[in-house]
Amino acid sequence: MADFDLMRELAKNDGGKIVLLVMDGLGGLPTESGGDTELEAAAVPYLDQLAREGCCGLSMPIGPGITPGSGPAHLALFGYDPLRYVIGRGVLEAFGIGLSVGPRDVAARGNFCSLDADGLITDRRAGRIATERSAELCDRLSSIRLAGVQTEAKPVKDYRFALVLRGEGLDPHLADTDPQVVGQAPLPVRSLRPEAEHTALLFQSWVDQARPILADQHPANGVTLRGFSSDPNLPKFGDVYRLRAACVAVYPMYRGLAQLVGMDVLPTDPGDTPADEFDRVAAAWDRYDFFFVHVKYTDSHGEDGDFDGKVRVIEQVDQGLDRLLAVKPDVLIVTGDHSTPSSMRSHSWHPVPTLLWAPQTHRPDAARSFGESECMKGNLGIFRAADLMVLALAHANRLTKFGA
Amino acid sequence: MADFDLMRELAKNDGGKIVLLVMDGLGGLPTESGGDTELEAAAVPYLDQLAREGCCGLSMPIGPGITPGSGPAHLALFGYDPLRYVIGRGVLEAFGIGLSVGPRDVAARGNFCSLDADGLITDRRAGRIATERSAELCDRLSSIRLAGVQTEAKPVKDYRFALVLRGEGLDPHLADTDPQVVGQAPLPVRSLRPEAEHTALLFQSWVDQARPILADQHPANGVTLRGFSSDPNLPKFGDVYRLRAACVAVYPMYRGLAQLVGMDVLPTDPGDTPADEFDRVAAAWDRYDFFFVHVKYTDSHGEDGDFDGKVRVIEQVDQGLDRLLAVKPDVLIVTGDHSTPSSMRSHSWHPVPTLLWAPQTHRPDAARSFGESECMKGNLGIFRAADLMVLALAHANRLTKFGA
Numbered sequence: 001m002a003d004f005d006l007m008r009e010l011a012k013n014d015g016g017k018i019v020l021l022v023m024d025g026l027g028g029l030p031t032e033s034g035g036d037t038e039l040e041a042a043a044v045p046y047l048d049q050l051a052r053e054g055c056c057g058l059s060m061p062i063g064p065g066i067t068p069g070s071g072p073a074h075l076a077l078f079g080y081d082p083l084r085y086v087i088g089r090g091v092l093e094a095f096g097i098g099l100s101v102g103p104r105d106v107a108a109r110g111n112f113c114s115l116d117a118d119g120l121i122t123d124r125r126a127g128r129i130a131t132e133r134s135a136e137l138c139d140r141l142s143s144i145r146l147a148g149v150q151t152e153a154k155p156v157k158d159y160r161f162a163l164v165l166r167g168e169g170l171d172p173h174l175a176d177t178d179p180q181v182v183g184q185a186p187l188p189v190r191s192l193r194p195e196a197e198h199t200a201l202l203f204q205s206w207v208d209q210a211r212p213i214l215a216d217q218h219p220a221n222g223v224t225l226r227g228f229s230s231d232p233n234l235p236k237f238g239d240v241y242r243l244r245a246a247c248v249a250v251y252p253m254y255r256g257l258a259q260l261v262g263m264d265v266l267p268t269d270p271g272d273t274p275a276d277e278f279d280r281v282a283a284a285w286d287r288y289d290f291f292f293v294h295v296k297y298t299d300s301h302g303e304d305g306d307f308d309g310k311v312r313v314i315e316q317v318d319q320g321l322d323r324l325l326a327v328k329p330d331v332l333i334v335t336g337d338h339s340t341p342s343s344m345r346s347h348s349w350h351p352v353p354t355l356l357w358a359p360q361t362h363r364p365d366a367a368r369s370f371g372e373s374e375c376m377k378g379n380l381g382i383f384r385a386a387d388l389m390v391l392a393l394a395h396a397n398r399l400t401k402f403g404a
Numbered sequence: 405m406a407d408f409d410l411m412r413e414l415a416k417n418d419g420g421k422i423v424l425l426v427m428d429g430l431g432g433l434p435t436e437s438g439g440d441t442e443l444e445a446a447a448v449p450y451l452d453q454l455a456r457e458g459c460c461g462l463s464m465p466i467g468p469g470i471t472p473g474s475g476p477a478h479l480a481l482f483g484y485d486p487l488r489y490v491i492g493r494g495v496l497e498a499f500g501i502g503l504s505v506g507p508r509d510v511a512a513r514g515n516f517c518s519l520d521a522d523g524l525i526t527d528r529r530a531g532r533i534a535t536e537r538s539a540e541l542c543d544r545l546s547s548i549r550l551a552g553v554q555t556e557a558k559p560v561k562d563y564r565f566a567l568v569l570r571g572e573g574l575d576p577h578l579a580d581t582d583p584q585v586v587g588q589a590p591l592p593v594r595s596l597r598p599e600a601e602h603t604a605l606l607f608q609s610w611v612d613q614a615r616p617i618l619a620d621q622h623p624a625n626g627v628t629l630r631g632f633s634s635d636p637n638l639p640k641f642g643d644v645y646r647l648r649a650a651c652v653a654v655y656p657m658y659r660g661l662a663q664l665v666g667m668d669v670l671p672t673d674p675g676d677t678p679a680d681e682f683d684r685v686a687a688a689w690d691r692y693d694f695f696f697v698h699v700k701y702t703d704s705h706g707e708d709g710d711f712d713g714k715v716r717v718i719e720q721v722d723q724g725l726d727r728l729l730a731v732k733p734d735v736l737i738v739t740g741d742h743s744t745p746s747s748m749r750s751h752s753w754h755p756v757p758t759l760l761w762a763p764q765t766h767r768p769d770a771a772r773s774f775g776e777s778e779c780m781k782g783n784l785g786i787f788r789a790a791d792l793m794v795l796a797l798a799h800a801n802r803l804t805k806f807g808a
Contacts (some may be wrong), residue, residue: 029767033457037767062806063786066410067793069807082807083410089808227808347800347805350767351783372783376769382785 001386002079004240006402007393011242015398016330016360018243018290020388021318022077024070024254025299026336027058027352027372029343031307034040038302038342039353040312040371044318046325047334047355047370054357056367057380059388060349061338067349073337074257078292079241079389080234087260088172088229094162095256097154101164101231106172106199107228110153110161112137112180112220112344117315119185119222124178126159126220134161137220144209147203156252163225171196174203176226186224236262237290241393246284248277249294258292274313275320285327289398293324299347302340310342331358331396333388334370351382358395406483406793408644410806415646418735419802420764422694423685424792426481428474428658429703430740431462431756431776433747435711442706442714442746443757444775448722450729451738451759451774458736458761460771461784462560463792464753465742471753477741478661482696483645483793484638491664492576494635498566499660501558504637505568510576513631514557514565516541517582523589523626528582530563531623538565540626548613550606560656562710565631569607575600578607579801580630590628607632628762640666641694645797650688652681653698662696677726678717689731693802697728705750706744714746735762735800737792738774755786762799 008091028038061068061076062083071092072082081129090107094100101107112134114123121236140155149167156162173192179185187209191200207223209229214221220396237245239262247258247265250272274295281291295317324332335354338347353375356362365379380391432442448697464522465480466487471481475496476486498504505511516538518527538559545557553571560566577596583589593611595604611627618625641649643666651662651669654676659669678699685695699721705713728736739758742751757779760766769783780786784795797803 033768058783063794064791065798065803066414066796067803067805067807072807083407086807092808344765348765371769372767376783
């Protein structure tokens with residue numbers, strides 16, 4: 001992975017412009033012996049040409065056999081050792097919906113849940129209430145007051161919400177209150193180290209005040225909290241890579257991740273197609289050195305087991321790609337954060353097809369199209385995702401040489 | 405290699421069943437330019453089909469250019485960093501013949517040797533006396549008594565035996581007494597650190613008492629001791645991988661290694677063929693999640709420089725393989741612990757052909773048969789043997805994802 005001390009020493013303030021295009025869950029599997037993967041089945045003339053002209057390989061998000069969540073998978077693509085830099089779920093959720101979480105704040109992921117007359121959980125997801133309903137409930141919860149601390153609760157999606165406490169002396173070392181099974185009451189907020197005891201009391205007070213507010217709101221008459229966490233204070237792109245970096249992503253979590261590593265998050269619409277996202281890159285082209293562009297629905301269709309749907313999203317990306325190529329990036333990387341084979345309906349550990357196209361500096365290889373099998377012929381080999389940023393900077397002529 | 409903390413976090417109690425089939429010293433070399441290796445020369449229709457359907461690669465036991473002994477090579481296959489976890493030869497020999505060695509016991513590998521009238525070694529292997537003869541001598545040596553310590557000596561094979569001292573305060577940091585050349589006397593037992601001085605005196609007393617017992621037993625009228633060691637207390641398969649693991653191996657050392665990592669050792673007969681070993685897997689199939697199956701004679705023929713003999717053993721494995729496939733393993737890995745090219749008559753560092761077949765989860769690749777050259781086309785690439793267990797667990801759907 002990127003050695004940040006080395007990057008600070010070698011990275012220059014000038015050089016070419018880089019686009020990192022991430023199709024979430026891009027890697028796949030064939031559904032029958034000898035068949036194509038989703039990417040291989042897709043008609044992608046632009047991507048095939050880029051693969052033919054540039055260099056290819058397969059990236060391992062974490063290491064052999066390890067299936068990543070979206071957080072660590074993206075941190076790796078951004079050059080961070082995903083086993084060292086760990087981001088709590090609470091922070092991810094909060095950032096994703098535009099809540100700020102400073103190093104002294106604590107965020108939690110909340111679930112609305114259903115409680116019976118005895119206070120025992122009957123549904124950990126409150127019947128999967130709609131996001132709009134969640135928003136109404138969060139509004140009601142905004143009446144909660146805690147001594148010396150600000151609180152903010154906002155809906156994420158369906159029964160999920162994010163809760164942030166802001167103030168002095170907060171500590172995120174708290175245990176989840178979700179017992180993970182029905183038939184039990186939510187657990188009390190418990191501190192995992194003495195310094196967090198005050199914070200535990202504050203969160204518990206919030207939960208206690210929420211109870212009467214939600215009492216008549218069945219199926220969402222209870223809450224559980226988990227993933228208590230603070231801003232991990234990651235090294236920032238501007239500092240370690242000397243990049244003015246921007247993020248174009250529709251889905252909240254990826255905007256949150258980009259913000260954590262110091263990217264500016266450009267405005268998007270929830271309905272943006274890949275082509276729309278590329279237009280947003282073009283519109284901001286002069287202001288940044290690096291663009292992270294995230295396409296979500298490859299992963300969503302993979303998780304749904306929808307091979308053809310995933311193929312269609314990949315083809316959509318290709319169909320819009322002329323808009324991205326028109327701005328003439330010096331380095332264009334196309335990859336995924338992990339594999340999501342539709343046959344498995346889940347993230348997986350399989351290495352992710354990756355192409356790096358940098359007409360001034362890439363060394364061409366034997367890959368003739370963009371797909372899992374052809375990438376095996378590429379000269380990037382099987383590499384750690386966390387090494388990709390260094391390759392991006394190198395191909396953009398943004399690194400000086402090491403040693404005399 | 406497997407990060408055991410991470411494995412403890414990610415490994416599930418359920419998922420598919422795994423067979424790790426190790427042909428000892430599998431990797432080889434061609435005997436003439438453009439020729440086949442032993443594996444490539446063998447007619448192995450089953451293995452070729454598995455390689456075609458699944459994925460292939462080449463495993464490095466320790467690292468580039470490093471030739472391993474059997475102990476570290478197997479530890480690596482089991483996911484242990486072979487440079488960190490080191491097992492003494494004494495323990496290996498003792499475990500292999502069913503002697504227990506607790507963390508406070510010390511085991512040594514013994515050789516019977518021939519001494520002349522001046523007590524100088526004339527044959528370090530006592531004319532390679534038969535195992536039965538060795539057993540008689542070990543019986544005689546059982547009359548030796550040491551203060552506060554139990555002793556047990558048992559034959560291993562030919563002139564080799566294992567000696568275990570059991571008691572309090574023992575320390576294995578002792579130097580070998582085998583001078584490694586003839587014409588010298590066995591060295592006294594010498595401690596390598598102060599804490600081991602008492603143990604050195606005990607072993608020396610054992611040697612001193614053995615001398616008169618063996619005096620009239622020429623060519624086996626002396627002993628040397630080496631590989632003093634204790635149970636290294638390795639993390640166990642059940643703990644780190646959540647696997648109920650079993651070993652099917654004919655040769656003592658591999659049974660000992662399996663025991664050290666927490667596998668149950670299934671009974672075998674010394675004359676078991678590979679097909680017999682596969683039958684033993686089938687018979688125990690319901691009781692375990694993981695089977696380590698060891699085939700010794702590929703290595704033996706390699707060490708003998710017998711190219712054709714090694715080919716025949718590989719073909720024997722293939723001919724029995726239908727019995728293993730009949731139990732329908734979810735993951736079948738076929739590999740070696742290291743290479744033993746018959747042209748070199750020794751272990752070597754060359755990466756070892758490896759196939760991973762897991763019809764529900766493998767990503768097929770361009771390898772069309774099982775052999776060194778075809779494995780280079782495989783999508784496992786050249787990988788560290790110690791990463792293989794993680795891949796096995798992943799392909800068996802026995803790991804949850806890392807991070808959210």
